Each structure stands twice: as structure tokens, then as C-alpha cells.
Amino acid sequence: MAGRVGAQEARMAAGNIDITSGSAARVTLDTQMIGAEDSAASSENFRREIRARQMDVWNLEGERRAARAESKQAKIATGFAVASTFLGAAKQYTDFRHPR
Numbered sequence: 001m002a003g004r005v006g007a008q009e010a011r012m013a014a015g016n017i018d019i020t021s022g023s024a025a026r027v028t029l030d031t032q033m034i035g036a037e038d039s040a041a042s043s044e045n046f047r048r049e050i051r052a053r054q055m056d057v058w059n060l061e062g063e064r065r066a067a068r069a070e071s072k073q074a075k076i077a078t079g080f081a082v083a084s085t086f087l088g089a090a091k092q093y094t095d096f097r098h099p100r
Contacts, residue, residue, distance in 0.1 A: 001035035
């Protein structure tokens with residue numbers, strides 16, 4: 001921004017314009033004001049981008065935890081299914097060996 005203001009002042013001074021008052025001073029002030037607004041907007045956009053990245057990380061962490069819980073649940077369900085199969089087989093064997 002300082003470079004832009006300096007270039008404006010140099011062009012005006014080269015044209016023999018008093019840069020300390022009148023329209024020339026207002027142009028310089030307006031350029032500085034627009035530069036400050038641009039800087040504030042860039043800072044806000046950067047903060048928003050950081051916040052979005054943080055949310056992405058939090059979401060990925062939640063997905064990781066959910067996947068871990070699903071994996072644990074699947075292991076438990078598999079264990080119950082195996083146990084049920086063994087119990088069913090044992091019952092069939094018992095019924096086969098000792099018919100009623």
C-alpha cells in the first residue's frame with residue numbers, strides 16, 4: 001500500500017501538483033483507506049480459512065472415532081455370531097447323540 005501511495009504522490013508531484021492539500025490529498029487518503037479495507041478483508045478471509053481448516057480437522061477426528069467405534073462393534077458382533085454358531089452346532093450334536 002505504501003508503494004502505491006508513494007507512486008501516486010510521485011506522479012502528482014511530477015505534474016507540479018501540491019500533494020498536501022485539496023483533491024490530491026483526498027486521493028492519497030482514499031487510497032490509504034481502500035488499502036486498509038483490503039487489508040482488513042484479507043485478514044478476515046485468512047481467519048475464516050483457518051476456522052474452516054479447524055472444522056475439517058474436527059470433522060476428520062469425529063469420523064476417525066466413529067470408524068473406530070464401528071470396528072469395535074463389528075468385532076463384538078462377530079464374536080457373538082461365532083459363539084452362536086458354536087452353541088447351535090453343540091445343540092445339534094447333542095440332539096443327534098441323544099435323540100428324544
